[in-house]
Amino acid sequence: MSFMARLRRFPFWSWIWFILGALYFILPLLATFEFSLSWDPAIPFKAYQRAFEDKDFWETFIYSNVLAVATIVISIILIVPTAYWIRLRLPQARRIVEFITLMPFVVPAIILVFGLIRIYSAPINVPFTEIQLMQPLTNFKVGTNILIVAGYMVLAMPYMYRSVDTGMRTVDIGTLTEAAQSLGANWFTIITRIILPNIRSALLSGALLTFAIVVGEVTLASFLGVDAFGPYLFLLGQHRAYEPAALSFVSFLLTWFAMGMIQLVTGGQGQAAGAH
Secondary structure: HHHHHHHHHOOOOHHHHHHHHHHHHHHHHHHHHHHHHHOOOOOOOOHHHHHHOOOOHHHHHHHHHHHHHHHHHHHHHHHHHHHHHHOOHHHHHHHHHHHOOOHHOOOOHHHHHHHHHHHHOOOOOOOOOOOOHOHHHHHHHHHHHHHHHHHHHHHHHHHHHHHHHHHHHHHOOHHHHHHHHHOOOOOHHHHHHHHHHHHHHHHHHHHHHHHHHHHHHHHHHHHHOOOOOHHHHHHHHOOOOHHHHHHHHHHHHHHHHHHHHHEEEEEHHHHHHHHH
């Protein structure tokens, strides 16, 4: 079937809604790009030059990327075995787990961060006791990093879990597990060498959503005193106009680039998964 024949299969109103949806997302992006170029007509990309020359930008952006990678890795380690075991052995617990993963939509990030600070920070001028030995995580940088990664995992849990669960629906988990066990594979080998490759597309989709959440998140990083990219961009927008617009446009481009890489890497996985 030719390309034009495929286009004729879509109804007229489908194209109308598609165009309206595309304009809804593209027009604000184009307006942001145009505004970022209007600082100095003689030097159109002055805002981008000034933004990339800022040392704080690179420090906060790299730091947020490190936090995003840590959040993605730990989330995969936690969620993939959980989703796999629920689909294989505990299907009756699926509704309970889905309800738990929806809690971040109910509990705002501001409540989460104040809870973390209240539990894991040590009060000032209070005698040291054995109970307080495990509490003051916010008193050193490594402890703060652990807290903020844990908070990011909670915020990204609904997206990562549903991406993994959707990916496992396309795979015959039971048959693959029985075949691997008949060949002598242990549980670690089954998850790392059989399950993970078959849900590669779902993992990348969840990783992209997690990355976007971590890089753009402001509340957790601000109240925990972390120099991340989200608070940096927020504070930059309070004092300047053109550099934040430039950085926002670049962030959109990075997100679209990541989506394109996911399509490039995983294009055709559906056919491969269905052949098992």
